[in-house]
Amino acid sequence: MPKETYSVTTPIYYVNAAPHLGTAYTTVAADTVCRYQRMNGKDVALVTGMDEHGQKVADTAADHGMQPQEWCDSMEPAFRNAWEELDIKYTDFVRTTEPRHAVTVQDFWQKLYDKGYLYKGAYEGWYCVHEETYYAESDLEKNEDGKFVCPDCKREVQLMASGEENWFFKLSEFQQPLLDYYESHPDFIRPESRKNEVVSFVSRGLKDLSISRSTFSWGIPLPFDEGHVAYVWADALLAYLTGIGYADESREGEFDIRWPMQYHFVGKDIIRFHCVIWPAMLMAAGLPIAYTVFGHGFLLTKGEKMSKSKGNGLMPSDLIKVFGVDAYRYYFMSDVQFGADGSISMERMVQVYNNELANTWGNLVSRVMNMTKKYFDGKVPNACAHSCENPLKPLADELYQKYDAAMERVDFSGAAAAVQELAARANRYIEETEPFKLAKDPEKQDELECVMYNLLEAIRIIALYMAPFAPHTSEEVYKRLGLGSIQDVEDIKAATEWGQLPAGNPIEVGDPLFPRLDVDNLPELG
Ligand code: MSP
Numbered sequence: 001m002p003k004e005t006y007s008v009t010t011p012i013y014y015v016n017a018a019p020h021l022g023t024a025y026t027t028v029a030a031d032t033v034c035r036y037q038r039m040n041g042k043d044v045a046l047v048t049g050m051d052e053h054g055q056k057v058a059d060t061a062a063d064h065g066m067q068p069q070e071w072c073d074s075m076e077p078a079f080r081n082a083w084e085e086l087d088i089k090y091t092d093f094v095r096t097t098e099p100r101h102a103v104t105v106q107d108f109w110q111k112l113y114d115k116g117y118l119y120k121g122a123y124e125g126w127y128c129v130h131e132e133t134y135y136a137e138s139d140l141e142k143n144e145d146g147k148f149v150c151p152d153c154k155r156e157v158q159l160m161a162s163g164e165e166n167w168f169f170k171l172s173e174f175q176q177p178l179l180d181y182y183e184s185h186p187d188f189i190r191p192e193s194r195k196n197e198v199v200s201f202v203s204r205g206l207k208d209l210s211i212s213r214s215t216f217s218w219g220i221p222l223p224f225d226e227g228h229v230a231y232v233w234a235d236a237l238l239a240y241l242t243g244i245g246y247a248d249e250s251r252e253g254e255f256d257i258r259w260p261m262q263y264h265f266v267g268k269d270i271i272r273f274h275c276v277i278w279p280a281m282l283m284a285a286g287l288p289i290a291y292t293v294f295g296h297g298f299l300l301t302k303g304e305k306m307s308k309s310k311g312n313g314l315m316p317s318d319l320i321k322v323f324g325v326d327a328y329r330y331y332f333m334s335d336v337q338f339g340a341d342g343s344i345s346m347e348r349m350v351q352v353y354n355n356e357l358a359n360t361w362g363n364l365v366s367r368v369m370n371m372t373k374k375y376f377d378g379k380v381p382n383a384c385a386h387s388c389e390n391p392l393k394p395l396a397d398e399l400y401q402k403y404d405a406a407m408e409r410v411d412f413s414g415a416a417a418a419v420q421e422l423a424a425r426a427n428r429y430i431e432e433t434e435p436f437k438l439a440k441d442p443e444k445q446d447e448l449e450c451v452m453y454n455l456l457e458a459i460r461i462i463a464l465y466m467a468p469f470a471p472h473t474s475e476e477v478y479k480r481l482g483l484g485s486i487q488d489v490e491d492i493k494a495a496t497e498w499g500q501l502p503a504g505n506p507i508e509v510g511d512p513l514f515p516r517l518d519v520d521n522l523p524e525l526g
Helices: 021-039 055-063 068-085 099-114 171-184 192-203 232-236 254-258 268-285 316-323 325-335 346-376 392-408 412-433 442-466 471-480
Strands: 005-014 043-051 092-095 118-122 125-128 133-135 158-160 165-169 225-230 263-267 292-296 299-301
Touching: 005 021, 005 254, 021 043, 021 263, 021 292, 021 299, 021 316, 021 325, 021 392, 021 412, 043 068, 043 232, 055 068, 068 092, 068 316, 099 118, 099 232, 099 268, 165 225, 165 268, 171 192, 171 268, 192 268, 225 232, 232 268, 263 268, 268 292, 316 325, 316 346, 325 346, 325 412, 325 471, 346 412, 346 442, 346 471, 392 412, 392 442, 412 442, 442 471
Parallel strands: 005 043, 005 263, 043 092, 263 292
Antiparallel strands: 118 165, 125 133, 125 158
């Protein structure tokens, strides 16, 4: 039977600056859930990429004395390297300047043109280049000089009143269909708070959307009017289709099995594009709509949103140097409730690292491996053949259900907490059973075997559940238990059933997985 597909996107990031902690956050979240779903037997696609067109990128290139294409090419390594460093296993990386993406965009808008959803008109109104967004005057704010500024980024907005003719998409026709869709698909916009925001926005009425520009040329020409290039959002959203083979003959059939996707992961700043414009575009094209748009919160430092333009903050690689990639991923996923804004700090990162990774998980592995080496000559002892009490098994037995339910809701903190519970219980089990005392009494050899087997088996199971968060260390633990690669696991439910660690397997002690960190001399976070 073919595997069930599971497809996810990150935003297609603007290339005006390199990825920072905020953009890395969305990408790590998407990768974490994808890694889990691969282990859960799904055929996973993870689409990410670079949003290269539009005025903002053209302006940034000019500021650097470069042509736009040259600037975009120069930024590609920054994105690819950041995702490699963070261990992101994407299946497609779409650059919106690639010819294959132009095919998607032109095919899509031609369809909407043919269906009568587009018309030409003059746009008069306000535009924020930084947000690449049109605003109604009633939504704008004023700065100290009395000038209109963007309500989101507070930069001055531009008046577009040059008599420029644009192509418009009849978005206003979709007000009721969208409201009906939200009503009949309660999981389309998550979390709930974002849904309320979108419903109230759409209820106030929708204006038609200008989807082309003719005063500059940095974009994809519309096939029915080549003097116009697609508005950057009318281009970038379609990268989600390009990333799974839309209009690509060499990927025959892929689009049909992957669309509609399970999740678009986005920050709350771009929820309206994904929950209003995007589904309306798809409805007009006669395509189904992704199951869920999940709008997560912002990472805050000292109460402020981290952003690449403000430059407040470190780059992912600065933190990876201190904590390592696994701890980086684990911290952001476990400590910030996905969906809500979350303050991050170096102090807290050190705390989570030391408590949950060094003391609980890493220490458990070190202690148990060391004892196995000492008492059993570095070999996994026999599993318990008696009816000894084993408090770890019931916890392990219910872990799949808890963890899977949390991952299905993309409640990463919940999933991480469920694994921590087993690791903490295993540490307590060592205190309770005192294997170091059992080892001194030859009559207690059987009991010692049982205890040590239970601990090693708990470690194997924890490694599996930790893998989506912390892939390197889990792989390392698997290796130290004399097992194959976690990457080959395709049925985590079956793989975590109790009692599969083979007796006699040689184990390796190795270095501490998470050496304790000193709080002094850490870099500043913002
Ligand atoms: N190019 C558009 C997206 C087009 S998708 C078809 C864009 N790009 S962006 O580079 O500005 O990325 C925005 C995304 O980065 C946010 O939606 C969010 O996912 C992430 N974040 C940026 N700053 C963030 C925080 N401070 N905290 C959390 N996520 C943040 O918008």
